[in-house]
Amino acid sequence: GDSVTQMEGPVTLSEEAFLTINCTYTATGYPSLFWYVQYPGEGLQLLLKATKADDKGSNKGFEATYRKETTSFHLEKGSVQVSDSAVYFCALGATNAGKSTFGDGTTLTVKP
């Protein structure tokens, strides 16, 4: 079945450091790919998405590119801020055969 593997956390960075959170997937078909963010005590919210191979999603300085050849969708940001501290989830959209699938989440803490 479909699956998502995310880089294990927690990840701790200093402010202005470069961020990469790895995400790889296994899927039947060609699902859309998503990154969601969850702040403490809240629900998830969409950070960015890509709907087909080679698409780049971007939002608030975060970027991720849909790489079909490596089945990856790594999240990057050039300079993190304390306010970026949250849990980040990589997700596959549903394919014709199945339902959407979420990774286990990666906790990011940014220190001033």
Add this chain to the structure above:
Amino acid sequence: DGGITQSPKYLFRKEGQNVTLSCEQNLNHDAMYWYRQDPGQGLRLIYYSQIVNDFQKGDIAEGYSVSREKKESFPLTVTSAQKNPTAFYLCASSIGRKETQYFGPGTRLLVL
């Protein structure tokens, strides 16, 4: 404002009691979902519905029940058969099952 609401924010369950968590959306979305999140864990799908009067079991449906009598409402009942119900419960909706999911703020269920 369009959105998805969950109530209550906190819910306490006594031994042997059934409790119902509310989820309402005014986004005119066809698909709705219930997830369970345990501390430091990812999301696990309990039930989902793609259309009114229809729903499917997710990965951990045992001890839970749902109904979808109206497009905007998808309540979740945690029955006494669910022996370990303490968790954070998240409801979500989407236009279609392949699209971006919009999450509510969550309900935290605690056992007395």
